[in-house]
Amino acid sequence: MLEIKNLHAKVENKFILNGINLNIKPGEIHAIMGKNGSGKSTLSNIITGKDGYEITQGDIKYKNESITEWNPEKRSLHGIFMSFQYPVVMPGVNNTYFLKAALNAKRKYNGQKELDAARFLKIIKEKLQDLKMDSSYLQRAVNDGFSGGEKKRNEILQMLTLEPSLSILDETDSGLDIDALKIISDGVNRYKSPDRSFLIITHYQRLLEYIEPDIVHVLIDGEIVKSGDKKLALKLEEKGYGWLEK
Amino acid sequence: MSNEQQIIESNLNKDYEYGFVTDIESETLPPGLNENVIRTISKKKDEPRWLLDWRLKSLKRWKKMKKPGWGKISYPEINYQSISYFSEPKKKQLSSLDEVDPQLLETYNKLGIPLDEQKMLNGIAVDAVFDSVSVATTFKDELKKAGVVFCSFSDAVKNYPKLIQKYLGTVIPSSDNYFAALNSAVFTDGSFVYIPKGVRCPMELSTYFRINEAKTGQFERTLIIADEGSHVSYLEGCTAPMRDENQLHAAVVELVAHKDATIKYSTVQNWYPGDPKTGKGGIYNFVTKRGTCLGQNSRISWTQVETGSAITWKYPSCILKGDNSVGEFYSVAVTNNFQQADTGTKMIHIGKNTKSTIISKGISAGKGQQTYRGEVKIMKNAENSRNFSQCDSILIGDKCGAHTFPYIEVKNPTAKMEHEATTSNIGExxxxxxxxxxxxxxxxxxxxxxxxxxxxxxxLPMEFAVEATKLMEVTLEGSVG
Known part of the structure; x- marks a missing residue:
């Protein structure tokens, strides 16, 4: 699904990623753990194509195609989704409208008929229930006045609606209380399937108790210094990152 | 990002959608401005003596005045002697649509304003001003039943001379400013509305202005009077063909709301903004709009969406004379490429418990420059008056500008004033x-x-809101790279 080879990248002349290798197969859940400033968010921004990063070496392949020249829109339309660490507020832009525009952009790109308002609402209401969200949320402006938990649920709602093949969850657990964490994890677990992959970026192993990863990677100074199974996450929780640092 | 570059290129090359010229024989006065021109206009319109005198007096005043220099706009000197002050389609003043020149109707169709029964379904009566003469007025009969007068200004001068004489220039005297004085001297046509006591106008009234003839200025005049307890919603839409030379538009709109009356005035202005690459051509839009809330509990509400014109200079204002009267100003202005806009409002609180609201949204893109200029004045006797102002600007790109100049003058200590302003970039x-x-x-x-x-x-009324949304899309397409 996602194959990253020897990826080096810099922001404003500072190297953030120093040779990342990552291979996520269909149906796999990978977790990347690391301290602040280790390059976690840079990695997710580069995979989704955000401006301002320069790839100096290496390649990113998604479904066997190099995507480094693709713009963010194209990457999204091909099924790469990111749940933002800090979801962006869009004042005055109705949530329903936003979601519908996103879904229809994708349907159009895939040669499917665009959904009308009625059919869209039917789909969206089911997903709302799955995430235990109130339907009044649909009338609100995108992330405007949302609590931290509401914002993160909104991200997952978007994921469930857009049905991506690769979902990157960038610190989705930060700022969530335990109930919200459970609801979101349930949503993700239901969405799991053999042809969908996840890259979960987190500080803590807490989220990984609910969403079980196949492989855990430890990112330090822009390099993956260790990979292992879920036990690695527990060890990190116990010992911190110090023992892995050079 | 070559894909985005392509989008920008294709949009830069996009034509102004309404830039067609209608080939209709028209009668146009030779360029120039002097007493004789005014006399000719007045004579052609068969006007009473008092109106001619008023025009001539205005001309005299105008000659002594200087163009206002305080606006944050720059443009070459206008040569008023090179403008023709009157243009009319040759076959004119018809009573039914069947008699209207088919080409003219075609023009309206291109503009998407079919002057036909469809409008009735939409509940809109249209008075279309094509260059300077009001061509056809629809739904007069239905309005007549309600007692509403909605006609061209020229017709009103003939049929309701007393009302015109009573109200003309009472809200905006001809000496008010340079462009109002010019308009008072040379205005050719416009619309007149009278809503009688207690009547709620059964449909939205709508006027479409369009400048067709080359080198003609358009100087229309609108006068709306809402008598006690009446209600009216008036829509104004403007387009103009594409031309290299700048065309001048200097309109005057006067509103009078009596006791318990409400006037809602909405404008969607989409005049030709000039060549997007060079800034050549485009409309100079110097407009004076003002309403007086004369009676108690009266209300005047201005809503404007300004996306066109090379230069926009307008400040729809309210004079809140009557106690408990309410003035509102809702504005969206867009400046893209080389457009300049200096726009805002004045709220003059005279009566007790008067209330005003100002919501101004400015959007600048390309090399567009935009200024919000607003004045709120609380007079000595305006006990417990309140104003709320909110001015927000969005910048798209780094070559445009947004400026805010709020003027506040409070002479009564019981007044409550609130002012909020924000400027932001469309965030990456x-x-x-x-x-x-x-x-x-x-x-x-x-x-x-x-x-x-x-x-x-x-x-905005529903239909206009849809149009406004579309206009914004067209105006701003490709503005982000």
Whole structure:
């Protein structure tokens, strides 16, 4: 699904990623753990194509195609989704409208008929229930006045609606209380399937108790210094990152 | 990002959608401005003596005045002697649509304003001003039943001379400013509305202005009188063909709301903004609009969406004379490429418990420059008056500008004033968020901008709101690279 080879990248002349290798197969859940400033968010921004990063070496392949020249829109339309660490507020832009525009952009790109308002609402209401969200949320402006938990649920709602093949969850657990964490994890677990992959970026192993990863990677100074199974996450929780640092 | 570059290129090359010229024989006065021209206009319109005198007096005043220099706009000196002050289609003043020149009707169709029964379904009566003469007025009969007068200004001068004489120039005297004086001297036509006591106008009244003839200025005049307890909603839409030379538009709109009356005046202005690459051509839009809330509990509400014109200079204002009267100003102005806009409002609180609201949304892109200029004045006797002002600007790109000049003068200590202002860029974060969800840059910009303008669009009648949203899309397409 996602194959990253020897990826080096810099922001404003500072190297953030120093040779990342990552291979996520269909149906796999990978977790990347690391301290602040280790390059976690840079990695997710580069995979989704955000401006301002320069790839100096290496390649990113998604479904066997190099995507480094693709713009963010194209990457999204091909099924790469990111749940933002800090979801962006869009004042005055109705949530329903936003979601519908996103879904229809994708349907159009895939040669499917665009959904009308009625059919869209039917789909969206089911997903709302799955995430235990109130339907009044649909009338609100995108992330405007949302609590931290509401914002993160909104991200997952978007994921469930857009049905991506690769979902990157960038610190989705930060700022969530335990109930919200459970609801979101349930949503993700239901969405799991053999042809969908996840890259979960987190500080803590807490989220990984609910969403079980196949492989855990430890990112330090822009390099993956260790990979292992879920036990690695527990060890990190116990010992911190110090023992892995050079 | 070569893809985005392409979008920008294709949009830069996009023609002004309404830039066609209608080939109709018209009678046009030779360029020039002097007493004889005024006499000719007045004679052609068969006007009474008092009106001619008023025009001549205005001309004299205008000659002594200087163009206002305080606006944050720059443009070459206008040569008023090179402008023709009157143009009319040759076959004119017809009573039914069947008699209207088919080419003219075609023009309206291109503008998307069919002057036919469809409008009735939409509940809109249209008075269309094509160059300077009002061509056809629809739904007169139905309005007549309600006692509403809605006709061309010329007709009103003939049929309701007393009302015209009583109100003309009472809200905006001809000496008010340079452009109002010019208009008072040379105005050719416009619309007149009278809503009798207690009548709620059964449909939205609508006027479409369009400048066709080369080198003609358009100087229309609108006068709306809402008698006690009446209610009217008036819509004005403007387009103009594409021309290299600048064309001058200097209109005057006067509103009078008596006791318990409400006037809602909405404008969607889409005059030709000039060549997007060179800034050549385009309309100079110097407009004076003002309403007086004469009686108690009266209300005047201005809503404007200004997307066109090379230069926009207008300040729809309210004089709140009557106790408990309410003035409102909702504005969205867009300046892209070489457009300049200096716009805002004045709220003059004279009566007790008067209330005013100002919501101004400015959007600048390209090399566009935009200024909000607003004045709130609380007079000595205006006990417990309140004003709320909110001026927000969005900048798209780094070559445009937004400026805010609020003037506040309070002479009564019981007044409550609130002023909020924000300026923001369309955030890269917002655009990235949208594109991460598969939404194109153009759609994202239009979504963000429409969200930004929502409070104002909500004030527009449904049909206009849809049009305004579309206009914003066209105006701002490709503005982000």
């Amino acid at each position: 974060d917002q655009l990235f968020y949208c594109s991460q969800r598969g939404i194109s840059i153009d759609d994202a910009v239009s979504m963000i901008v429409n969200g930004f303008c929502k409070e104002v669009f909500n004030e």
